[in-house]
Amino acid sequence: MGRIVISGGAGFIGSHLCDRLLGEGHGLFVLDNFLTGRRSNIAHLIGHPGFLLGEQDVSEPFAVDGPVDYVLHLASPASPPDFKRLPFETIRAGSFATHRMLDLAIEKKARFLLASTSEVYGDPPPEQHPQNEDYWGNVNPIGERSVYDEAKRYAEMITMAYRRERGLDTRIVRIFNTYGPRMKPDDGRVVTNFIRQSLHGEPLTLYGDGNQTRSFSYVTDTVDGILRLLMSNEPGPINIGNPVEFTVRELAERVTAMIPGAGPIITVEMPFQDDPKQRKPDITRARTLLGWEPKVPLEEGLRLTIDAVRTELG
């Protein structure tokens, strides 16, 4: 049992992490500014004796009373439409906020975990597919997406500097595409896009030709991987994601097959420069070092997600 500070605990992945940690008896102090996190994600936790919520932008100064065992930095806009809408907030979440969370961990002598991203790999060439943790990435430093990619690379870099220079006990998890209940129906991620469009009887929009591949991890699998890393002695970075690969077009077809009355699949222009054409985790390290692998099949994950989006859209 520990006392855990989590930034971004009201976010999509963050809130599922809270559910799991509370279930295991930890005490949580969630810091979230609700910029992209949502109150509805944690409404069911308010009043739980182990749950405390602070409305706080962690890129600004803040203080936490009492002892802390773990500091988890998950706060960041994390979907392409959010980076585009919130470029400076995305930058600050990777840099200033990471510095402050690291400083908190130093102050409290706590273990620190950085939620990094497969975006640090950028747009890998075919010979780097799937990506393992030793791949250095192919990121355009001055492109439109760089507000997220470079800010996260910066976050990894300073995390390692605190580890090397100040002896901080750190963990870095590189999270690949994750889906599940509590994703914002309008956040522009491909899974919720397709589900929302299908439920509304609208055409499903593929960016580009739809042949770019993605791998999707169901959120409870992702959360399990994060926790195994946190409680292990491995510093990372460690990839957490599902290596089962689909084209975006295949995903669209699956979703339409599961929703009666779903509309046609159409293609539209790429919304971003430098949109990665393929990305898939090599999870050898997570398998061997953490004994982790994803368990929820796409079919089941999609069903649970469709149910949740249907409920949310009313």
Added chain:
Amino acid sequence: MGRIVISGGAGFIGSHLCDRLLGEGHGLFVLDNFLTGRRSNIAHLIGHPGFLLGEQDVSEPFAVDGPVDYVLHLASPASPPDFKRLPFETIRAGSFATHRMLDLAIEKKARFLLASTSEVYGDPPPEQHPQNEDYWGNVNPIGERSVYDEAKRYAEMITMAYRRERGLDTRIVRIFNTYGPRMKPDDGRVVTNFIRQSLHGEPLTLYGDGNQTRSFSYVTDTVDGILRLLMSNEPGPINIGNPVEFTVRELAERVTAMIPGAGPIITVEMPFQDDPKQRKPDITRARTLLGWEPKVPLEEGLRLTIDAVRTELG
């Protein structure tokens, strides 16, 4: 004629830039914390009517009175031994300091120039040799050198974000290896290392096998390139460097040939992980867009540098 704020104006390249700008009649306000910059570099400018000096760490808050036409951010530790000794100062120079200099440029409606580096290219594979500005780089985000490389990539990223999102008039120059008078004799850079060792009659130390190549631009050439970019309408990034390539071993041999009594050449272990094996600028863009190319031959540059180091060492 303009009013120009320069961070790092007491540094090696910064101080030569000051000489040139004062010579052209600009008014300068130099901000330097003398962490790696040296008072001796600008001692000859103190009292000049167009020269004002503020001792300031530009990663901390500061204010500048009156109008400003150009904001130039050169401040950063910039040699491998300095990154190693000053990891957090190096990080802050790329991130916090760049934010503050950008904010100053916004406040003053000034043009902003970022002194970036060939280190953003990291360790390029053979097919990316020489490097042009469209190459995205091969940088280890969690390596020991990343405190400089990733911080500079972050600096480029935020510079472009200010340009895109806030309409700031920006310039990014990627400076390749530069040498000349006022380099610190003990800063660990290869040219001054060899000169200092030769003057002291010590063995010249090659890192690794000495077959890694470098290209060296004489400082007045580099400064000329920076100024051409600053006064152009090109946003960059633009490479400024000398594409004439030598192995580090060849350089050692040239230096020993120019200094009577110079010691033998020996090899030692690489001091850093991820030390780039080769790097050389493609300067097509500087040539065609700025009409710039390096003019000072290595022989002449070395002579001027040897004279300066000899004087400094007394």
